Amino acid sequence: MTHKPLDTIELETAPDPRVSIIWLHGLGADGNDFVPIVQELDLTGCPPIRFVFPHAPVMPVTINNGYMMRAWYDILGMDLVQREDEAGLRKSQTMVEHLIAQEKSRGIPASRIILAGFSQGSAMTLQTGLRHPEKLAGLLCLSGYLPLHATLPAERHGANHETPIFMAHGRHDPIVPIDRAEKSRDILLALGYKLEWHEYPIEHSVCGEEIDDISAWLKRVLV
DSSP states (O other): OOOOOOOEEEEESSSSOSEEEEEEOOTTOOGGGGTTHHHHSOOTTOOOEEEEEEOOOEEEEGGGTTEEEEOSSOBOSTTSSSSBOHHHHHHHHHHHHHHHHHHHHTTOOGGGEEEEEETHHHHHHHHHHTTOSSOOSEEEEESOOOTTTTTHHHHOOGGGSSOOEEEEEETTOSSSOHHHHHHHHHHHHHTTOOEEEEEESOSSSOOHHHHHHHHHHHHHHTO
16 A cells, blocks of 8 residues: 655755654644754754654544544544554554655665654654664654554564664653653563653653753764
8 A cells, every 4th residue: 555755844954964863743733843943952063964854644633523633643542552543553654664765765774864753753753663674773752652562572673672762751741641651661671672761840842951862862873
């Protein structure tokens, strides 16, 4: 089954990028949401980076009374994991795989591609990155959680077992409660992943201290 390629916004920090960061937005937002963050990141010493900000498809979202909005998958209930939109998750996983393939076709090897995301985008980063058959540079997961965790042990690919994972969450998040993220963190640690965990006194958002921690992590991952 083929999917129409996703529309994207692209930003390059310098000509001839050597790294791609594919950054996936949250529910109801679009690719514009994290474009301003590029200016806030301290990328001193990093190679030229192409940031790719895709727009998720528009679909009805059950928890929002079927209202049409940009979403990577449907949200069926407040719990997030009791009933999951497995078909939607896997469909968007294919779309993210196409974005990775597109960057490879432009000369960026998988090992220099970072998947990043916020909220639903963070869930898609883990859904796709842990199953990807080539080693990626890193997985940057903000205010999200691990979807389809029961199938991960069987479906994960060894190529990304050593890939660095950055997980960050707000302690007062009312949308994705921090205990959901902590459970995801603990599952990943139990499976042997290399994971860096950060939490902040914020709700479902990103703060300045988090931007600094992301900058430091990117510099370590991209050396």
